[in-house]
Amino acid sequence: MNMESGKKGLSIEPTDAKPSLEPTKWRLPPFSWYGGIAFTFLIALLGYFLAKVPGFDHVGQLACAIILAVIYRQFFHYPELIRPGITFSSKKLLRFAIILYGLKLNIDMVLHDGIGLLIRDAGVILFAIFLTTWLATVMKANMTISLLLGVGTGVCGAAAIAAIAPIVKSKDEDTAISVGIIALVGTIFAITYTILRPVLPLTAVDYGIWSGISLHEIAHVALATAPGGEDALAVGLLAKLGRVFLLVPLCFIFLYWMKRKSAGNDTNGNKIEFPWFLIGFILMSLFGSYVLGQSIPVSEHFLSGVSTVTTWCLTAAMVGLGLNVNLRELRTKALKPLVAMLITSIVLSILAYFIV
Numbered sequence: 295m296n297m298e299s300g301k302k303g304l305s306i307e308p309t310d311a312k313p314s315l316e317p318t319k320w321r322l323p324p325f326s327w328y329g330g331i332a333f334t335f336l337i338a339l340l341g342y343f344l345a346k347v348p349g350f351d352h353v354g355q356l357a358c359a360i361i362l363a364v365i366y367r368q369f370f371h372y373p374e375l376i377r378p379g380i381t382f383s384s385k386k387l388l389r390f391a392i393i394l395y396g397l398k399l400n401i402d403m404v405l406h407d408g409i410g411l412l413i414r415d416a417g418v419i420l421f422a423i424f425l426t427t428w429l430a431t432v433m434k435a436n437m438t439i440s441l442l443l444g445v446g447t448g449v450c451g452a453a454a455i456a457a458i459a460p461i462v463k464s465k466d467e468d469t470a471i472s473v474g475i476i477a478l479v480g481t482i483f484a485i486t487y488t489i490l491r492p493v494l495p496l497t498a499v500d501y502g503i504w505s506g507i508s509l510h511e512i513a514h515v516a517l518a519t520a521p522g523g524e525d526a527l528a529v530g531l532l533a534k535l536g537r538v539f540l541l542v543p544l545c546f547i548f549l550y551w552m553k554r555k556s557a558g559n560d561t562n563g564n565k566i567e568f569p570w571f572l573i574g575f576i577l578m579s580l581f582g583s584y585v586l587g588q589s590i591p592v593s594e595h596f597l598s599g600v601s602t603v604t605t606w607c608l609t610a611a612m613v614g615l616g617l618n619v620n621l622r623e624l625r626t627k628a629l630k631p632l633v634a635m636l637i638t639s640i641v642l643s644i645l646a647y648f649i650v
Contacts, residue, residue, distance in 0.1 A: 325375075325376070326375060326376050326377065326378040326379055327378050327379045327382060328379060329375070329376040329379055330373075330376035330377065330378055330379015330380040330381070330382065330383065331379040331380075331382055331383055331387075331610070332379070333373065333376055333379065333380065334379070334380055334383040334384075334387075334610040334611070334613040334614050334617075335383075335606070335610045335613075337359055337362050337363050337366065337610075337613045338355070338359045338606060338609040338610045338613055340359070340362050341355050341356070341357075341358035341359025341360070341361075341362055341609060341613070342355045342358075342359075342609075344358040344359075344361075344362065345358045352481055352484075352485055352517070353477070353478065353481050354477060354481065354513060355605065355609055356452060356473070356477055356605075356608065356609050356612055357474060357477035357478055357481065359609045359610075359612060359613050359616070360470060360473060360474045360477070360612050360613065360615075360616040361474070361616075362613075362616075363470075363612075363613040363614075363615075363616030363617050363619075364470070364474070364616045364617075364619045364621065366617065367616070367617050367618070367619060367620070367621075368620075368621050372617055372618070373617070380614045380617055381614065382614075383610050383611050383613065383614035384466055384611055384612075384613075384614025384615045384617075384618075385614075387607050387610055387611045387614070388456055388607075388608070388611035388612075388614075388615075389460075389571035389574075390571075390607055391456070391604055391607035391608035391611055392453065392456055392457050392571050392572075392574075392575055392608075393571055393574035393575055393578055394578065394600065394603065394604040394607065395453050395575065395578075395604055395608070396574070396575040396576065396577070396578030396579040396581075396582065397578050397579070397581070397582040397586075397597070397600055397601075397604070398512065398535075398538065398582075398601070398604075399535055399538050399539055399579040399582070399583070400535060400582065400583050401539065401579050401580065401583040401584075402583045402584065403532060403535065403583075404532070404535050404536050404539045407532060408532050408533065408535065408536045411503065411506070411507065411532060411533045411536045412536040412539065412540070414507050414533075414536075414649065415507060415533065415536040415537045415539075415540055416540060418448055418507050418508065418537065418642065418646065419448035419449055419537060419540055419544065420448070421448070421642060421645070422444050422445075422447040422448030422638055422642055423441070423444040423445060423448050424444075425444070425637075425638045425641065425642075426440055426441070426443055426444030426447060426631075426634050426635055426638045427440055427441055427444055429633075429634035429637055429638065430630065430631060430634045433630045433633065433634060434630070435630030435631045435633075435634055436468070436627045436628070436630065436631055438462065438464050438465070438468045439468050439471055439472050439627060439628060439631040440630075440631040440634050440635070441458075441462060442455045442458060442459060442462075442464060442468065442469065442472035443455075443472050443475060443476060443631055443632075443634070443635040444634075444635070444638065445458045445544070446472060446473075446476040446510060447476070447510055447635055447638055447639055447642065448537070449537050449538070449540065449541050449544065450510075450511055450512060450534065450537055450538045450541060451476045451477065451480055451510040451511030451512075451513075451514070452473045452476055452477060452511060452608070452612065453511070453538075453541075453608070454541055454544075455469060455472050455473050455476060456469070456473070456608070456611070456612075457541060457545055457569070457571075457572065457575075458544075458545060458548055459472075460569060461545060461548045461549050461552060461569055462548060462552060463552070465618075466614075466615045466618040467615075467618045467619050467620065468627070469615050470612065470615035470616045470618060470619050471619060471627065471628050472631075473612055473615065474616070474619075475628065475631075475632055475635065476510055476511070476635075477511070479510070479632075479635065479636065479639065480509060480510030480511050480514045481514065481517075483509060483510065483514065483518075483639060483643070484505075484509055484510075484514035484515075484517040484518040485517070485518075487505055487509065487518040488517070488518055488521050491518075491521060491522060494647075496650070498522050498523050498525040498526040499525050499526065499529050500650045501519070501522050501526050501530075502519050502522060502525065502526035502527065502528065502529035502530035502533070503529055503530070503533050503650050504646055504647055504650045505518045505519045505526070505530045505533075506519070506529065506530035506531065506532065506533025506534045506536075506537075507533045507534075507537070507646050507650075508639075508642050508643045508646035508647075509534070510639075512531070512534050512535075512538070515530045515531060515533075515534045516530075516531065518530070519531070541575075542572060542575065542576060545569060545572050546572075549568070549569065
């Protein structure tokens with residue numbers, strides 16, 4: 295009798311305990327979301343302060359934040375409790391940053407003043423992607439990372455990698471590794487350009503073109519060309535904007551390629567999602583080129599503020615990706631793609647110098 299009642303008590307206990315767990319269950323998601331997003335911005339903030347330290351000031355907030363995120367992951371592991379918020383930053387916030395990035399592209403300027411540069415930009419992009427991937431094939435390197443590095447080298451660094459990564463179904467870890475490499479290597483190349491500038495037989499305009507068609511990111515072009523004067527900076531940014539302009543058709547080419555590849559190899563019916571954020575990028579580019587400053591007057595302060603928001607969103611998104619990096623696998627996955635990208639960057643710089 296007592297045994298039966300004991301068994302009944304045991305059978306009733308889980309149902310009695312269940313209601314007491316419900317409040318915890320309902321309290322967890324908000325913290326997981328908001329806590330995770332706040333965590334990515336916290337590391338982005340630490341990256342901002344680290345970028346103020348001499349020696350790191352040329353590296354930039356983005357690369358510094360990724361470094362801190364990767365270090366955190368190695369010592370404290372992935373913060374599982376706030377994974378939903380971190381995932382939101384690395385996915386949704388990243389796409390939002392790419393859309394805002396469209397305001398940096400002045401389509402009108404590219405089409406009116408940069409057609410000649412645009413042709414050279416197209417050649418640079420094709421050369422960078424094909425040489426990097428060919429070297430990766432020869433060296434048997436990780437093809438996803440190599441492809442992303444080729445795109446980043448040819449187009450516009452981290453922003454291009456972030457735009458292409460979801461289309462080619464890159465893992466978060468591979469995307470973060472690629473962004474970290476492109477930011478660090480691009481900074482080294484930009485500083486090298488500033489050192490070489492005084493001894494090169496180039497006019498300010500030619501130096502700006504050389505920098506604009508061969509350096510990795512807009513920030514790197516600005517860093518390298520600013521010491522050359524206003525003419526070098528203006529034409530350098532114009533050449534770089536042409537490469538940003540070509541990011542849109544490049545994304546659609548990759549989308550078509552992935553769909554063809556998926557149709558030929560996938561038997562499970564998996565589909566390649568359309569990158570709707572690219573439509574937002576295009577609309578923002580059109581809005582910034584033909585509406586802001588013309589139909590809608592805006593101040594430089596406003597545009598600077600939008601650029602700052604874009605930088606912070608992109609940095610927080612990259613932190614989310616950086617938290618997925620496992621350094622134990624980094625040596626085997628990233629070394630050969632890094633070598634391929636370095637070779638491509640060096641060859642590209644030399645060729646660009648002679649076609650200026």
